[in-house]
Amino acid sequence: MRITNGIMINNNLSNINKNKVSLDKVMTQIETTKKIQRPSEDPIIAVRALRLRSTYNAIEQYKDRNVEDADSWMTTTAEALGGINDVLENIVYYCNQGVNEYQTVEEYEAIISSLKSFKEAVYEDGNADYGDRTIFTGYKTDSTLTFEQNDATVSYNITENHSFDDIDTFKRLVGVSEEDINEYETTYENSSTGLPYTGANITNEAIHVMRLGYDDIDNSAVSVVIDPKGTATTYTAEIISSAQLGEQTYANIDPDKVYLVRETGELVFGNNVYNMANSKDFTVNYTKTGFDKGELKPEHYFDCVKTEQAGTDENGTPKTKVTQYTAKDQKIEYTVSFNQTITVNVQGKDVLTHDIGRDIDEMIDRIRDMQETTSKLNKVKEKIALTTDKTELSRLNSLKVVLEVEQKYAQDNVTDVFSQGIEKFKEHQQNVTVVNSDLAARMKRLSMIQDRLEQQALTVEELKSKNEDTNLTAAAVEYKAMNNVYTASLSVSAKVIQQTLLDFL
Amino acid sequence: MPNTFFGLNIGTLGLQAANVNLNVTANNIANKYTKGYSRQVAKQQATQALRVYQKYGMIGSGVEVVSIDRIRNEYYDKKYEENQTRLGSAQTTYYYMLKIEDLFNESTVDGFTKEYDNLFNAVEELIKDSSDITTRNVFLNYSESFLEYMQEIKNDLRLEQEDLNSEVVTNVNAINSLAQEIATLNKQINVVELSGAEANELRDRRTVLLDELSSIVSISTDEVAYDNGKTEFTVRVGSNILVDNYNYFSLEAVTRESNANGNDAVGLYDIKWSYGQSFEPIKENVKGSLYSLLEVRDGNNNIETGNAYSYPIDYKGVPYYMNQIDDFLDKFTSALNEIHEKGENLYGESASGTPLYVKSPNGVYTVNEAIKQDPKLMATSYDSTDGASQSDLVYDLLYTKNAEIYKGGTASDFLQAIITEIGVDTRKANNKVESYTNMQITIENQRQSVMGVDRDEEAMNLVKFQEAYNLSSHVISIMAEMYDRLITQTGV
Numbered sequence: 001m002r003i004t005n006g007i008m009i010n011n012n013l014s015n016i017n018k019n020k021v022s023l024d025k026v027m028t029q030i031e032t033t034k035k036i037q038r039p040s041e042d043p044i045i046a047v048r049a050l051r052l053r054s055t056y057n058a059i060e061q062y063k064d065r066n067v068e069d070a071d072s073w074m075t076t077t078a079e080a081l082g083g084i085n086d087v088l089e090n091i092v093y094y095c096n097q098g099v100n101e102y103q104t105v106e107e108y109e110a111i112i113s114s115l116k117s118f119k120e121a122v123y124e125d126g127n128a129d130y131g132d133r134t135i136f137t138g139y140k141t142d143s144t145l146t147f148e149q150n151d152a153t154v155s156y157n158i159t160e161n162h163s164f165d166d167i168d169t170f171k172r173l174v175g176v177s178e179e180d181i182n183e184y185e186t187t188y189e190n191s192s193t194g195l196p197y198t199g200a201n202i203t204n205e206a207i208h209v210m211r212l213g214y215d216d217i218d219n220s221a222v223s224v225v226i227d228p229k230g231t232a233t234t235y236t237a238e239i240i241s242s243a244q245l246g247e248q249t250y251a252n253i254d255p256d257k258v259y260l261v262r263e264t265g266e267l268v269f270g271n272n273v274y275n276m277a278n279s280k281d282f283t284v285n286y287t288k289t290g291f292d293k294g295e296l297k298p299e300h301y302f303d304c305v306k307t308e309q310a311g312t313d314e315n316g317t318p319k320t321k322v323t324q325y326t327a328k329d330q331k332i333e334y335t336v337s338f339n340q341t342i343t344v345n346v347q348g349k350d351v352l353t354h355d356i357g358r359d360i361d362e363m364i365d366r367i368r369d370m371q372e373t374t375s376k377l378n379k380v381k382e383k384i385a386l387t388t389d390k391t392e393l394s395r396l397n398s399l400k401v402v403l404e405v406e407q408k409y410a411q412d413n414v415t416d417v418f419s420q421g422i423e424k425f426k427e428h429q430q431n432v433t434v435v436n437s438d439l440a441a442r443m444k445r446l447s448m449i450q451d452r453l454e455q456q457a458l459t460v461e462e463l464k465s466k467n468e469d470t471n472l473t474a475a476a477v478e479y480k481a482m483n484n485v486y487t488a489s490l491s492v493s494a495k496v497i498q499q500t501l502l503d504f505l
Numbered sequence: 506m507p508n509t510f511f512g513l514n515i516g517t518l519g520l521q522a523a524n525v526n527l528n529v530t531a532n533n534i535a536n537k538y539t540k541g542y543s544r545q546v547a548k549q550q551a552t553q554a555l556r557v558y559q560k561y562g563m564i565g566s567g568v569e570v571v572s573i574d575r576i577r578n579e580y581y582d583k584k585y586e587e588n589q590t591r592l593g594s595a596q597t598t599y600y601y602m603l604k605i606e607d608l609f610n611e612s613t614v615d616g617f618t619k620e621y622d623n624l625f626n627a628v629e630e631l632i633k634d635s636s637d638i639t640t641r642n643v644f645l646n647y648s649e650s651f652l653e654y655m656q657e658i659k660n661d662l663r664l665e666q667e668d669l670n671s672e673v674v675t676n677v678n679a680i681n682s683l684a685q686e687i688a689t690l691n692k693q694i695n696v697v698e699l700s701g702a703e704a705n706e707l708r709d710r711r712t713v714l715l716d717e718l719s720s721i722v723s724i725s726t727d728e729v730a731y732d733n734g735k736t737e738f739t740v741r742v743g744s745n746i747l748v749d750n751y752n753y754f755s756l757e758a759v760t761r762e763s764n765a766n767g768n769d770a771v772g773l774y775d776i777k778w779s780y781g782q783s784f785e786p787i788k789e790n791v792k793g794s795l796y797s798l799l800e801v802r803d804g805n806n807n808i809e810t811g812n813a814y815s816y817p818i819d820y821k822g823v824p825y826y827m828n829q830i831d832d833f834l835d836k837f838t839s840a841l842n843e844i845h846e847k848g849e850n851l852y853g854e855s856a857s858g859t860p861l862y863v864k865s866p867n868g869v870y871t872v873n874e875a876i877k878q879d880p881k882l883m884a885t886s887y888d889s890t891d892g893a894s895q896s897d898l899v900y901d902l903l904y905t906k907n908a909e910i911y912k913g914g915t916a917s918d919f920l921q922a923i924i925t926e927i928g929v930d931t932r933k934a935n936n937k938v939e940s941y942t943n944m945q946i947t948i949e950n951q952r953q954s955v956m957g958v959d960r961d962e963e964a965m966n967l968v969k970f971q972e973a974y975n976l977s978s979h980v981i982s983i984m985a986e987m988y989d990r991l992i993t994q995t996g997v
Contacts, residue, residue, distance in 0.1 A: 003954065004954065004959035004960075005957075005959055005961070010950060010953070011946070038603075039606060039609075039924050039925075039927060039931070040928045040930075040932040043924070043925050043929050047924055047925050050917070051921065053618065054622055057622040057626070065629070066633065131634075133894065138894075139891045139892030139894040140892030140893065141634075141894040142636050324890060325890050326888075326890070328891075330891060332894060334633055500960045500961060501960070501961040501964040502964045
């Protein structure tokens with residue numbers, strides 16, 4: 001083949017250019033530390049890089065944000081649960097004190113005020129928040145667990161679901177009325193009780209009672225449905241006020257009726273109803289208007305319909321807003337890893353039940369009963385000291401005997417309620433412990449997930465680097481080699497194209 | 506017995522021939538680097554021998570130069586032109602695919618996969634606190650940023666299409682001016698050659714023009730020679746004649762009346778012959794840079810749009826990628842909207858009729874302005890009475906991230922498929938450019954091997970013809986001496 005200088009120059013240029021291309025590629029790889037600069041250089045590396053970056057991004061989101069947030073939330077919850085547990089512990093301690101019979105009135109007064117403040121404190125703990133979001137209220141993080149202010153207008157129609165076990169059997173004392181102490185009556189023996197008749201009658205009968213979530217229930221229809229999912233027997237509770245109790249007495253309970261004591265929110269089951277309800281579920285529907293500060297909001301616990309004032313319309317007529325709530329599990333779940341979620345919250349209904357407050361109410365009520373009895377007895381004792389009339393003196397003396405029995409009953413009831421209280425609050429504490437250990441287990445799981453995520457992040461980062469990053473050592477060696485080739489080709493070309501035949505003629 | 510001055514005459518002829526040869530060599534050297542120049546040689550032959558009626562018969566009478574020819578193998582020119590067509594095609598495709606690739610470039614900058622991931626990170630944050638207005642705003646902003654990013658790519662693609670379109674015109678104009686020059690050259694060549702000479706330089710120039718033309722459109726040439734030295738030169742593009750000896754037909758770029766593809770830039774050109782017939786390189790399979798321009802400009806991945814201006818073009822060009830983005834956004838927004846509209850907003854009202862994303866009449870996707878104004882209108886739960894932190898709806902939004910709703914794949918699959926398609930097509934074009942460039946060098950070298958001017962060869966010729974010249978001069982001076990002896994000194 002005839003080779004002209006032109007061909008040689010062409011080939012030289014083309015080869016030098018090829019060397020430059022290679023050199024440039026290695027240089028760029030070193031300078032950018034990336035194997036490829038654009039997808040077309042190697043579409044497979046490019047797409048794999050995208051995938052790995054997406055994965056890495058997701059891991060970072062889980063690891064640095066979701067897990068951290070879940071952890072903060074759970075830590076806050078654990079602290080709040082600790083607080084609740086402490087309060088319950090204190091209540092148990094006071095119950096133990098209350099069981100002791102030899103307490104003075106002042107001491108009981110102190111117990112009452114302590115119990116009241118514990119009730120407040122325990123519910124106050126339920127309003128704990130994390131970054132302005134309440135933690136025990138399920139999804140309703142913008143609403144506190146309890147009412148923050150007295151609200152006289154808001155009204156709830158509440159449906160409570162209960163099981164048979166929620167019905168307690170308590171002794172209720174119906175004592176001597178204040179009027180009996182003042183009135184004159186002829187005394188004689190009461191054949192049935194063996195006590196001298198004083199015109200007063202006392203009973204301390206066991207009754208079947210369940211406290212609803214709230215007291216001060218509206219005087220409107222209250223329905224009790226026993227076995228709502230089965231035969232569904234509906235009772236309409238007979239509403240009585242505690243003022244009526246003196247005449248009607250717990251002793252006169254119609255066995256086929258259900259009563260509601262409005263002021264205390266106690267549902268009293270007649271014997272027959274109680275037996276019928278045995279081991280069955282039942283629901284209670286009632287309405288309550290006006291709530292006090294510190295009371296639990298029904299929407300966190302029960303199916304309910306809330307009716308509240310919501311401004312006025314254009315005519316100035318107040319408008320009402322009706323909201324229907326359905327009680328359901330409100331687990332706040334965070335995604336903490338690929339296809340893995342973790343429940344971060346503890347729901348107030350699992351730890352801070354109405355029972356805690358109502359059990360305290362029960363104790364306070366029984367102490368109050370006893371205080372009343374004691375004050376009646378003291379009154380009679382005062383009268384005896386001042387009276388000279390013999391008949392009256394004998395009446396008062398026999399009244400004193402009756403009241404002493406009454407006081408004994410009242411004292412027994414107090415002791416009973418406190419010893420039951422120990423049980424109950426230990427149970428409440430147990431609830432908290434169970435929830436707390438569940439939370440601890442979740443936190444443990446979270447920390448394991450976090451470890452795994454750290455590991456995954458490392459692995460993916462390594463894969464990512466292997467896939468797209470330049471191996472600097474290899475690249476540097478290659479650069480050196482390329483550079484040698486390039487300079488060699490330059491020096492050879494320079495020599496070859498310089499010379500012509502003329503140089504030698 | 507020949508003329509007494511016969512020898513002197515031969516010397517003169519030799520001197521003249523050497524002179525011509527030296528001039529041809531000088532011309533070769535001068536044109537060593539002239540593009541398309543083919544080396545020339547003076548074709549010389551011995552002149553008619555004289556019958557001198559001697560015992561030895563005939564006697565040579567000297568030398569004459571009959572013609573100056575160019576040394577060229579036109580077979581290689583054809584091969585070169587064919588390769589130019591392929592190279593022109595590949596280079597154009599490569600150049601524009603690189604630009605498209607730059608729009609989608611994800612390997613060096615954060616591109617749409619990053620935007621997409623950011624958006625869903627915002628969804629993750631929203632799950633954790635759906636009641637927070639700030640979190641809602643962050644999500645809405647990332648949504649907007651993602652939609653804008655995708656549509657920015659679409660706009661950039663449209664600009665790309667406009668670039669391609671204006672280059673179509675440039676190409677059409679180049680074809681016209683080349684055709685005109687070729688027609689003019691044809692005439693000049695005939696003028697020269699009818700007088701019996703060879704129009705070497707003109708022919709070289711015509712070949713250069715044909716080389717240029719063939720990189721734009723594939724051509725076939727035909728030259729018919731007549732006895733009188735006249736030639737007729739025809740250039741065909743596909744089945745149509747572009748240059749018919751002294752005449753040429755021009756092409757025109759005509760604006761389309763309506764868009765072929767929904768997202769197309771307005772005012773794309775179709776090409777027509779000046780006599781009205783339309784010229785469609787893709788349908789007629791006339792390769793070259795024009796073909797590639799149209800392919801990238803109109804390539805719709807073989808989809809029948811049913812539009813009068815569009816026909817299936819088996820290439821993933823600008824319209825294809827614009828449609829892919831539209832498709833994606835359509836699926837993305839409708840999937841999220843469908844979930845959103847089932848929910849309830851923070852005011853406890855149903856979000857039905859309040860989509861998260863809206864599409865304007867001119868096809869632009871944005872975040873619903875009402876929601877942007879008041880993020881509380883965004884639904885995050887199916888039942889708002891569950892509470893502000895109920896985010897079951899947001900969970901469903903998150904699930905769309907990896908749901909296989911985009912042509913049977915997830916969004917990342919879909920987006921990655923685009924990257925792969927562009928990457929592979931660009932790489933293919935690059936490979937073609939490389940191999941056709943190599944082929945170009947090979948063919949050019951073969952061509953040069955025949956037609957190229959070689960320094961050493963010309964130096965040799967220079968020495969050779971100088972020597973011939975010197976010798977002829979010697980012949981003349983010796984002859985002169987001889988005459989001097991004979992005329993002035995003999996017998997005097």
